[in-house]
């Protein structure tokens with residue numbers, strides 16, 4: 133009876149092989165991601181000292197990106213208005229513009245970005261493992277993501293909430309009428325958990341259908357596998373806008389959660405987190421100061437307000453403090469415009485209003501940037 | 506068990522000679538090399554471990570399995586045990602494991618039956634039947650499984666909505682929400698009756714063995730069916746009867762958005778089962794065909810010379826011998842079904858991979874999540890392998 137024994141051995145080796153292939157993905161995070169990081173190169177540290185590489189001083193992400201020459205940005209697999217390849221196969225959208233803005237701050241070149249499509253499910257592993265430098269991907273800022281998942285959020289670039297979309301023919305007026313309905317939802321989202329929470333709280337029975345890929349999920353809703361599709365209202369608007377007949381679908385008025393969306397980076401590198409955060413604030417501040425892609429050069433020359441002069445890098449050396457060129461904001465705004473312009477270019481076409489994403493100076497607006505000083 | 510006769514070539518042992526501590530001693534060299542290799546592998550693992558824990562620490566990513574006790578909060582569409590989102594991650598993962606087992610076990614049984622029939626059909630003397638079986642095998646083997654799953658799922662979604670559901674037989678509804686079947690309310694009495702049935706199956710099996718053994722001694726054939734009917738039919742019925750014979754029909758009916766009541770076969774489960782079964786049956790058919798062809802033509806002729814009809818030649822003479830060739834590659838197919846069931850994620854069937862992925866997404870603990878997935882698959886796969894090896898060894902003894 134040697135067969136079973138041999139099999140256990142083979143199994144053990146198989147296990148070792150699986151382990152060996154499964155672990156490096158996470159284990160090699162740093163070394164794989166920044167082989168050329170100057171900090172790591174400077175010390176002739178032998179490979180057997182992982183510490184040396186992993187403890188590389190903060191700022192190493194920026195150094196690694198510079199050494200590589202491109203920013204690797206995790207985006208959605210395709211959500212019109214936020215991040216989707218256009219007809220020429222070029223990524224475009226609101227989140228894509230955030231990737232570009234960071235690339236401009238670092239390289240003064242919006243094209244130095246490699247976009248990595250991520251699903252709701254695999255986005256966090258991609259960021260944790262160093263497969264991407266940052267995520268600009270409709271991601272809700274939550275406590276656990278900020279702590280135990282090991283991320284830092286760079287502000288809130290879109291205040292959102294979760295809603296439901298149904299077919300108009302179904303004649304449903306509000307979410308409470310969905311008792312007993314089947315609802316399509318993407319796994320690995322706050323959406324999925326909110327749905328469960330909400331149903332429990334409202335004592336409503338919901339049957340979930342949980343499909344990983346956005347496309348397949350929407351297809352299931354369209355085919356009638358589900359009565360309703362739920363996600364962030366922005367996502368609903370985007371999905372609705374690209375349907376053959378958007379008017380066949382209604383977004384219900386109920387919003388069942390808060391979904392503050394923003395770009396995020398890994399823990400352990402404050403300098404990169406600072407940069408992403410201030411790129412966002414810069415875009416908002418620019419709108420507040422009336423700096424646009426059209427007038428940015430002229431404002432830099434002539435605007436008498438000291439804060440504008442500092443933001444646009446004429447004085448104060450703020451860019452340097454962030455570890456980038458002092459002209460970073462001029463370059464960003466010249467290419468992409470300010471927050472309002474980005475919104476108008478990408479999100480207005482899919483039917484989204486500014487709403488809470490208006491500047492704080494407008495009633496009901498929440499977008500606010502701390503001082504550039 | 507040393508009933509395997511020792512190979513005479515190895516019977517004579519080489520004379521022992523003392524170990525010389527010298528590089529020219531082959532045994533010393535062997536030991537040194539092996540120690541180096543093992544040490545190297547261990548060092549690599551240690552390095553991976555250190556590196557990982559260090560990186561996790563730097564990023565303040567949570568570690569450990571404490572999350573298993575926390576509330577999962579994730580909705581699960583179908584479950585064999587009671588589950589709601591306020592239960593723990595452990596419970597949610599258990600639901601996932603059971604869902605994986607459910608589709609794997611049903612898939613293995615169906616694929617084996619269908620594959621065997623197809624394999625035999627492909628050797629049939631009926632030209633049309635053989636060709637159809639051949640074409641089927643080629644078709645399903647050549648298309649990627651994922652594609653087939655998506656195809657079946659899309660097809661099931663193309664069924665009419667619940668309000669226009671197909672209603673072929675009273676109480677049976679087929680719609681894009683799945684297959685709805687009439688059932689009855691399940692109560693404890695039914696569970697006990699089930700247990701009685703399982704015991705009945707075991708009892709019948711044991712009786713059959715005993716009857717065969719006796720027949721070998723006294724030449725008396727003994728009918729198994731009366732005992733079987735009593736143990737597997739009358740016994741469970743009696744148990745059910747003794748417990749009050751509860752029976753509450755549960756007929757599906759349409760209310761609001763969906764059907765209520767009855768038994769549901771969800772489109773996700775059905776598409777996955779269909780895909781796995783049809784795909785794997787193609788491979789099994791080839792294995793069965795190869796196994797049958799491997800049986801010497803002389804066996805056919807000899808059996809036919811005894812006057813056995815073709816069907817009995819197949820079932821009594823050829824198939825038992827073919828099994829020896831069939832079983833080992835069959836094990837691989839069973840393992841394939843189990844592992845391929847993880848493609849469930851694509852069509853929204855919540856198996857262990859789907860639920861573990863969501864768990865690791867919510868907790869951020871990728872390593873623990875992947876470790877759980879690996880552990881589950883290793884356990885299932887090793888169990889299948891061990892069982893099949895045991896079965897194989899049993900069959901092999903029949904060899905003459």
Ligand SMILES: N[C@@H](CCC(=O)N[C@@H](CS)C(=O)NCC(=O)O)C(=O)O
Pocket residue numbers: 207208209210211250251252269270271272273318320321322323345346363364366367368391393
């Ligand atoms: N904001 C929620 C949901 C984010 C999310 O993934 N939304 C979906 C639907 S709008 C999406 O963007 N999917 C795109 C994809 O999977 O590629 C979260 O952070 O969990």
